[in-house]
Amino acid sequence: MMIVVMKSDATIKQVSAVIKKVEELGFVPHLSQGEERTTIGVVGNERRVDPQVFMVLPGVEDVLPILKPFKLASRDFKKESTVVALNGIRIGAKEIVVMAGPCAVESEEQMLTVAEAVKKAGAKILRGGAFKPRTSPYSFQGLGKAGLEILKTAREHTGLAIVTEVISPRDVDLVASYTDILQIGARNMQNFALLEAAGKTTTPVFLKRGMMSTVEELLMSAEYILSNGNGKVILCERGIRSFEKYTRNTLDISAVPVIKKLCHLPVIVDPSHATGQADLVGPVAKSAVAAGADGLMIEVHPDPEHAMSDGAQSLRPAEFAELMTELRQIAHAVGRSL
Amino acid sequence: MMIVVMKSDATIKQVSAVIKKVEELGFVPHLSQGEERTTIGVVGNERRVDPQVFMVLPGVEDVLPILKPFKLASRDFKKESTVVALNGIRIGAKEIVVMAGPCAVESEEQMLTVAEAVKKAGAKILRGGAFKPRTSPYSFQGLGKAGLEILKTAREHTGLAIVTEVISPRDVDLVASYTDILQIGARNMQNFALLEAAGKTTTPVFLKRGMMSTVEELLMSAEYILSNGNGKVILCERGIRSFEKYTRNTLDISAVPVIKKLCHLPVIVDPSHATGQADLVGPVAKSAVAAGADGLMIEVHPDPEHAMSDGAQSLRPAEFAELMTELRQIAHAVGRSL
């Protein structure tokens, strides 16, 4: 794959001519219009084309190969950090964005209680699973469409944006019709049919790193979404599997600066799934903000002891509010807001 | 979940009465008719029922809880080893069954060449991917339906049974209409929508262990298929991810006796994906047979240097034939045939 870099004074007409040429040659053009430079990605399956074909076009400054296995996701393709905007929220900008809520949508009352509480504490996005991927076929699988309705109600009451998981390509349109952000969970990070389906929507996608996946594989999965036309991808580090047994997973904190270096997409950290223990969520959340994360996803439940899933790692609303105050200090210390 | 164990002299009518009772109570009955004992699994989501309800029925000997998280997959539910029969082949019986063929279906010529060669060497099942799950969206994704047609032709020419992968719930019916065995790959081991769809067919399912999944998680994924009504599940150990970098993955040889101990389903080992190197396939294949595996899946390609995927780990037909001769010795040494 190559990128065609336009001169800083290139005209719209010249850009269009390049795009047309890319299409004529049977490739898919991907336009990236940054403040500093406009580039056009030339995407196609492994087939080769002579760079000279583009070099001779007016307004073209350079034609560069992208050597990394991920292309549209790489900083080589797009130098400027991507900001995913939705409902007046800007993920990837100066402000740290916090997503909070219970693991699973259990009832309207539960969701409204949590939604009010996390909003008051400063969260901008409400999380809650309606379709739950569970290791056992006999465990609670989520409320399904009824859960989506409850999320919709919570959004109407609070104005919070919504993020919820989709676990099958078949449900992508349904879930996208309710939610502001489609979540693809860790177990589905390499469910390529699901990635493609999400890539064909215009809804922002929240892509969690598989517990068994390298950073490079995460970026390759993002590439599936991007190359299908959806540029609004938010990445999430949520802990990987290691030999250490004290925590549920091992949060790979270095993944935050690594991804920021290799890739222009925003990065969120989920300390709840990473640690599996409520009393570790705070310290780990703080470390994530200090390391440069663009946001956090934190599990909050009004009554963790009776949660239908993941109670042990959920904060109570009061604990969450206190943590938000502490996180604000860290955010300021690294030149950000919350 | 519980199992109802029938007396050895229980009548069909008594068994039917138990099944009817299970259904009346809103549970799903799963019948296991072994040579030594007949049992009925009482499956339902976490709800409880008093064992006495079944104990009082005529012909019932005992009602036992299954404490393991996997139920229908466990030896507690079914003591005798399951034999999956198809096309006159019996997987899980005395004979070691070998599945062989290229990673991907590339052309009819390629498949017919390989099919003839592996048949001659003693393989019973032809493998070849028509739908390929690839880390990169720009890599060869398989020939799709055209690949299925080629597999069908190869079966007609050779009489070999066919195993091929399905990567989306949407394609399950299509692939099942062509293949003798539906393969669910390592990356999809926890794609629960796919497991459910496969569980609703009557086609045998070849389920590969995820590269960072525990044996227990593999058995839980098998449980998804079994609890949806499809009892013909074949498990596959294909290497897990570790820190060792010399091999592509680390074959967990102990998983073979561990699974045989916990679970009644047949176990196949894939030394090609485990090692990633052709010259290691032989020693590892032999170790698998010695450890008690019921079969092997081995990649064979007529021209590994030019394979569209996984060439480095593919054997040439002549190497495969030689290995089969060596494997026969090991099979005999552990009281089996090949």
Add this chain to the structure above:
Amino acid sequence: MMIVVMKSDATIKQVSAVIKKVEELGFVPHLSQGEERTTIGVVGNERRVDPQVFMVLPGVEDVLPILKPFKLASRDFKKESTVVALNGIRIGAKEIVVMAGPCAVESEEQMLTVAEAVKKAGAKILRGGAFKPRTSPYSFQGLGKAGLEILKTAREHTGLAIVTEVISPRDVDLVASYTDILQIGARNMQNFALLEAAGKTTTPVFLKRGMMSTVEELLMSAEYILSNGNGKVILCERGIRSFEKYTRNTLDISAVPVIKKLCHLPVIVDPSHATGQADLVGPVAKSAVAAGADGLMIEVHPDPEHAMSDGAQSLRPAEFAELMTELRQIAHAVGRSL
């Protein structure tokens, strides 16, 4: 093992009587005199004794078992955090303590240059290896005693305290005669002969977690030092081995709050060995302070390109100075100083 908890108004004489009783019974007493309570650990090899033997003694409030496998290292034995004091530095107190310097001592000039620079930037302790444990017998093994002399000179010039590694029980006394802190490296974390030898000195010990050791094993190794009589142990998280290949190791950031919860000893983080890349050291160092670490160990080299070992992960003095300024902000945000 048990701990005898004394009443808050117990006399010194009563404490002495308990200690005497412990010794009479063939156990080793370990005294912990906190501000709130005085406890005596009763340590011996798996042998049992009736708690009543101590309950009846005057001044004794309670006798409690310690159920965790680590005893003297646990918060059950000692509730208050341990502060290791040396050269006017207090590790484990409010101030974040930074150890900095090159991987290996290469020359006097190199050490003096680095020592002046890191001191100016705010480091309190100078690191540098004189005995280097190297994977290859053909790699530079350190300057040995000559390296210790150089460290001594650097201390005299700058007033910085010194930390340097010891790799054999035979060298413990020699190294202890030069250094303020004995370092036991990751590869030697379970070199029990070395732990015992260090436990018999009175020099503070800096114990690094093995790259594939659990937190529990780290605490068990600390227990070897503590039970041999040396209570001045400082723990270090320096990254564990995982499947992720982008970084040299995977820093287990959760280990910081986990250790602080289970254990009273100070915890230091080494972002240089964890990441293996200079440009990741800053973000990871910040995350460690935010997560509650008591200090950092950072590699600094005047000329990383020509370092004899670990150049790729070393900061230049100017980069280090800039990082220290940023770290100060984070320290303040979590109520600490630097």
Add this chain to the structure above:
Amino acid sequence: MMIVVMKSDATIKQVSAVIKKVEELGFVPHLSQGEERTTIGVVGNERRVDPQVFMVLPGVEDVLPILKPFKLASRDFKKESTVVALNGIRIGAKEIVVMAGPCAVESEEQMLTVAEAVKKAGAKILRGGAFKPRTSPYSFQGLGKAGLEILKTAREHTGLAIVTEVISPRDVDLVASYTDILQIGARNMQNFALLEAAGKTTTPVFLKRGMMSTVEELLMSAEYILSNGNGKVILCERGIRSFEKYTRNTLDISAVPVIKKLCHLPVIVDPSHATGQADLVGPVAKSAVAAGADGLMIEVHPDPEHAMSDGAQSLRPAEFAELMTELRQIAHAVGRSL
């Protein structure tokens, strides 16, 4: 490092001249006299020398660099497999050699009982720990010198050779004066001071792979022993650490053919420590022989329930005898004896 390959008709005098030249230049010569060719390794710390210096000497056929990080351990240095001979036993030859015995030496009676039993079943070497490296300072640490005396008695009674562990450089001479083979355990695989001390003896060394070490690191540790002058090194795969929790460790079966390919030293497999469960030892032992291992180390205890360590993974003498019969079948199937 380089190797000087002599012509097939080179004279002893010509070989001596090369060795003298190597020494004159300040390098250490390592002679390898195979049936097919004689080579001289030129070993020195990273310093370079012009190959021409040796090419011009009479009898020299070629001078080759060894590019792998391990040199004397590599097949590049020595093509023929090394056979370590002791007490009439040849490890690395056609016969599979079995080492058996309890984890720890507990008493003379225990050792004599086990020794007689394993000898009768066909074992050639008796194992038993006198110095035990234990995670906890409070666990049984072995009988020390008294344990060595018991091993000596058992050897006198049965004629079996002895293998026992040494855990400190200080004890190397003592243990070597009793044992036929010095064992260096997994936790000490990178205890370089211990490796050097063992490398300076003439006693064969049994080097276990660290549970956190790659194959390459194992070979580098062997290189420490070889480069110190002791060529009698036997390698052992005993399971590595992974995320799988069912077994104590994950036996890396592929390591057997990998090591045989890269290195000329014999390879032994320890299924007892790898699995941690007696009922898995048999299948895994068989897999090791099938994969090409030169021998096995198996824990046998007369009364596993009351063993002072590792009882759960120990076979009873009768179980061991039965396994030996089964192993003999596998050995024959791969062209070896037992």
